[in-house]
Amino acid sequence: xxxxxxxxxxxxxxxxxxxxxxxxxxxxxxxxxxxxxxxxxxxxxxxxxxxxxxxxxxxxxxxxxxxxxxxxxxxxxxxxxxxxxxxxxxxxxxxxxxxxxxxxxxxxxxxxxxxxxxxxxxxxxxxxxxxxxxxxxxxxxx
Numbered sequence: 001x002x003x004x005x006x007x008x009x010x011x012x013x014x015x016x017x018x019x020x021x022x023x024x025x026x027x028x029x030x031x032x033x034x035x036x037x038x039x040x041x042x043x044x045x046x047x048x049x050x051x052x053x054x055x056x057x058x059x060x061x062x063x064x065x066x067x068x069x070x071x072x073x074x075x076x077x078x079x080x081x082x083x084x085x086x087x088x089x090x091x092x093x094x095x096x097x098x099x100x101x102x103x104x105x106x107x108x109x110x111x112x113x114x115x116x117x118x119x120x121x122x123x124x125x126x127x128x129x130x131x132x133x134x135x136x137x138x139x140x141x142x
Contacts, residue, residue: 001113002062004125015059017122018115026116027061028053030109034068037105041075041084041098069109076102 005013005023013024035049053061080098087093113130120127127136 001065001116001120001128001130004120004127005116006059006062008058008120008123011060012123015123017119021115021119023116023123024058026112027058027065030112030116031061031065031068033105033108033112034065035071036088037102038068038071040086040088041101055087063104072102072105072109076106082133 005027008023014022016022018026026050031053032050035053038044039046039049053064058062078097080102082098083095084101085093085095086101110130117127117130129138
């Protein structure tokens with residue numbers, strides 16, 4: 001999916017194709033979600049990265065997104081233990097199991113990858129499938 005985004009012309013990247021959403025705004029949201037995930041998990045409060053995302057080039061965003069995706073996959077593979085406090089979605093912070101916390105970001109970014117796939121199709125792009133089993137089939141060369 002990132003490879004398709006990387007090949008977009010700037011005008012396509014920023015064109016609003018899903019209501020008020022462009023491919024860029026969807027990618028920003030995915031990246032911001034991943035950054036939030038690791039800021040909370042690492043107990044960091046560095047807000048400067050959000051401004052960086054809003055100003056980053058397409059290539060910088062795709063590179064950082066790839067890094068965070070890889071990190072998330074590594075964390076989930078290890079079946080994280082313990083709890084993580086979630087302070088950002090309600091007035092009162094709450095704790096959830098670490099595995100549930102990380103799975104939220106796997107599921108949340110998957111949802112937005114679906115939006116991204118639709119946006120790219122509306123731009124007339126050939127988009128790879130988003131089915132997880134098909135991903136492994138293609139990866140195996142079948």
